[in-house]
Structure formats: C-alpha cells, structure tokens
Amino acid sequence: MxxxxxxxxxxxxxxxxxxxxxxxxxxxxxxxxxxxxxxxxxxxxxxxxxxxxxxxxxxxxQEGPDFYRHAMSLKEHLSGLIPEELLGIVPSGWQVLGDIVIVSIPEELQSYREDIARKLLDINPRCRCVLQDFGIKGTFREPEREIIIGEETETIQKEHGCSFKLDATKIMYSKGNLAERKRMSKLGKDEVVVDMFAGIGYFSIPLAVHGKPKKVYSIELNPLSYNYLLENIRLNHLEGIVQAINGDCGKVTPQGIADRVIMGYVGTTHHYLDKGIGAIRKEGGMLHYHETTPEVLVFERPIQRIKDAASALGRDVEIRACHRIKKYSPGVWHVVVDAFIK
Known part of the structure; x- marks a missing residue:
C-alpha cells in the first residue's frame, strides 16, 4: 500500500x-x-x-496503514425499508460520475427505487442526482438511463488532473479504462497525435495535458460527443494543442502526418485500420489499436488484423506490446495492441 x-x-x-x-x-x-x-x-x-x-x-x-471504519453498505441502509427476502438482490455497486450516482436496479426492486436512490445520496453526500441504468444502445453506444432523484444530468468528472464535462444520460464514461487513459497521458511528447473515435476526449485530453504533444487531432462523429469534446478542450485550456474534427474517421482522418495514432473504439475498429495506419507518417510511428476479442483469439486476431492492413498498404509492423484492458463480456476481452508501423 x-x-x-x-x-x-x-x-x-x-x-x-x-x-x-x-x-x-x-x-x-x-x-x-x-x-x-x-x-x-x-x-x-x-x-x-x-x-x-x-x-x-x-x-x-506504507507499513501498518490505518483504515477508516467500514461504512454501512447499501443493504444495511435499506434494512427495514424493503422486505428481508429482497435484501439479497440490493445492488452492491454503482458508478459515481462527478456529482451523479448511476445504478442498475433489479426488476423486483423497482417499487423501492426511490428508497434506494435516497440512501445512495446519503452514502454519497456530494452527489445530487441518481440515475437508473438500463444498459447501452446504438452505433454511438449511448446509455439508456432514467432520473430517479434530481434534475440536472450534466456534470464534470475530474480524473488524473483533467476535467470531462458530459451529460450522464447521453454519454458513456467507463472508469474501467482509467489505467489505459493514464498510460496514454505519459506518451506523445513533442509528437503529432491522431486520436480516432475521440468521444469527449477520453484519451486526447489527458495526453494533451500531461504528455506535452505538438498537436492532437481528435476525430469524433457523434455531434453530441463532439460538442462536449469542444467544451472539454476549452475546460482544460487546450485550444492551441487539440484540434477537434467532426466527421467519419473513414473520410476525415488526416493522412501521413502522425507520430502516434490512437484507435480507442471497439466493435468495428478493424474496418478503419487502413486509415489509422495511413495517418502515420512515412518515417514510422506508433499505433494503439483497440479491439474486443474472444478469449481464444487474444492477442492473435488483433495482431493479424494489423499486419494484414499494413501489408495491404506496403507497410511493415513491429508489435511492441499487448494489453488487456478489461473483461468486455463473458469470454470476450477489451484489448489494446501497440504496434510500430514502418
């Protein structure tokens, strides 16, 4: 510790x-x-x-650390408010974004969701709003969420010395990617970086704040995410470093200019490998390629996809590192491959 x-x-x-x-x-x-x-x-x-x-x-x-007394669990807070037989399915975890709590509540507890929300605000006194989460949907991976208590769903999430403004009912923010965002924040010194599928600046902002690049081109198709990307560039005082581009990465990714390219989306990312590799200057540069991959193909499939796309463009590949980010679903991993493109 x-x-x-x-x-x-x-x-x-x-x-x-x-x-x-x-x-x-x-x-x-x-x-x-x-x-x-x-x-x-x-x-x-x-x-x-x-x-x-x-x-x-x-x-x-630290040797012999001193711990605070363990706080009451949500289940303990709800004891006496909901039937004893339902306490076993009370949520044991939730997400806090800025001053908003996001929680998934089982169907059997729907009639008690306001009680659950009030107790979550007691446990998280700095928060002012509780949202029920129903999962994600659509091409833009937008959350399905509903207000239980509160009104304003726009918040600012502070992380690793950076600020991210977003609407928690419309924008996803994964804390499971924190380690990867921190890793990216240490890279890019004096480099030109292209961040494809930039979202609200998940990788662009920490890299620009801490990595000290020459320039970051951040590309985002979703108009809402793009507007928050612009807001977060201003919020973190990066106007002279990060240039936001609203458009399809398959059409607007600048070619032949980058020392480093981040492909931080998962799902259809491999369809854009030619543009990501093409963005790297002819002298060579680093590609960070994200993919969701079945356990039996980690890391074989993403590496082969990079090699095939590079070969088609007459480029060579040197695999530098492979990283598991998190479990995406049963039997599927979110992974990142670092490949130097020559």
Missing amino acids: KAVVVPVRDVEKVKAELISMDVLDKERKIRIVEHPDGKFAEIPVISYVDGSDIDGFDVVE
Whole structure:
C-alpha cells in the first residue's frame, strides 16, 4: 500500500491535488510520522500508483496503514425499508460520475427505487442526482438511463488532473479504462497525435495535458460527443494543442502526418485500420489499436488484423506490446495492441 510523503504544512494542498488526480485512497487515514528533518504526513494513494504516476512527489510503501471504519453498505441502509427476502438482490455497486450516482436496479426492486436512490445520496453526500441504468444502445453506444432523484444530468468528472464535462444520460464514461487513459497521458511528447473515435476526449485530453504533444487531432462523429469534446478542450485550456474534427474517421482522418495514432473504439475498429495506419507518417510511428476479442483469439486476431492492413498498404509492423484492458463480456476481452508501423 502506497503513500505520498509531504511536509505537514502541505497536507491540505497536496490532498486536494491528489483528489483532482483521482488517486487519493479514501479507505486509509492520513498519518503523521516523525523524521529527523521534522514532521511529515503520509497521504495514502491507490494501489496502482507508482512514483512516475505522481510527478514531483515521493511515493513510499506504507507499513501498518490505518483504515477508516467500514461504512454501512447499501443493504444495511435499506434494512427495514424493503422486505428481508429482497435484501439479497440490493445492488452492491454503482458508478459515481462527478456529482451523479448511476445504478442498475433489479426488476423486483423497482417499487423501492426511490428508497434506494435516497440512501445512495446519503452514502454519497456530494452527489445530487441518481440515475437508473438500463444498459447501452446504438452505433454511438449511448446509455439508456432514467432520473430517479434530481434534475440536472450534466456534470464534470475530474480524473488524473483533467476535467470531462458530459451529460450522464447521453454519454458513456467507463472508469474501467482509467489505467489505459493514464498510460496514454505519459506518451506523445513533442509528437503529432491522431486520436480516432475521440468521444469527449477520453484519451486526447489527458495526453494533451500531461504528455506535452505538438498537436492532437481528435476525430469524433457523434455531434453530441463532439460538442462536449469542444467544451472539454476549452475546460482544460487546450485550444492551441487539440484540434477537434467532426466527421467519419473513414473520410476525415488526416493522412501521413502522425507520430502516434490512437484507435480507442471497439466493435468495428478493424474496418478503419487502413486509415489509422495511413495517418502515420512515412518515417514510422506508433499505433494503439483497440479491439474486443474472444478469449481464444487474444492477442492473435488483433495482431493479424494489423499486419494484414499494413501489408495491404506496403507497410511493415513491429508489435511492441499487448494489453488487456478489461473483461468486455463473458469470454470476450477489451484489448489494446501497440504496434510500430514502418
């Protein structure tokens, strides 16, 4: 378990910064320790963080951490409000985006959904709205969600020092991709980057904020996502770095200019490999290709698709790395292949 070590006088300032970066571990207490040079504070950070993730801070392995008392579960909050026999199907998890709670509620609990929503707001006191989630639909993978309590569904999600504005009833935001967004944020220094299927800036924004690229071309077809992409470029003060393009990646992807190309969509991404590879300059560059792949074909199928598309364009491929992002569905993985295109 890791912690950032800072002088006691800097605790509040650093804590606020760690919260904005979405790396503060809220399960453990801040601890004051004596050092020969004075009193220092160990501020706990989430387990996947290492020293390179938090520039400018000393990150140490914390011994004997102090934990807060475990909070009551939603099931415990609802005890006495819903029948005992239904407590076993009370949701054990939910998503918090900005100041909005998003939860899936079983059919058997629909008549108690307002009770569930009120208790979720008790558990998440900074939130003001609860949405019921019914899944995703359509080409643009739009969420089906309904307000249970609250009115305003537009919010700002802060993550890793970046701000993302979105309407939680109309735009998907996957926290399961956080590690990949953090990885992309460390890349692209002094490079020209093309981000295909950019959405609201999931990869473009952190890469532009932290990676220090020359230019990022962010391409998005969905008009609503594109408008939020423009808003997030302004919100993060990236007007001179990120250029948003509204259109079909098959038609508007700039060719022969990129040091790095991100293909961060899944589903039909392979149909656009020729445009993604074509965007890379003739001297060569890196391709980050996302795909949902059956377990038995990880990583064989995405690698072969990249090689076939590159060969058709007279380009060579060197596979640099393969990453599993998350389980997409039973027997299917969301994966990323890093391939250098020559």
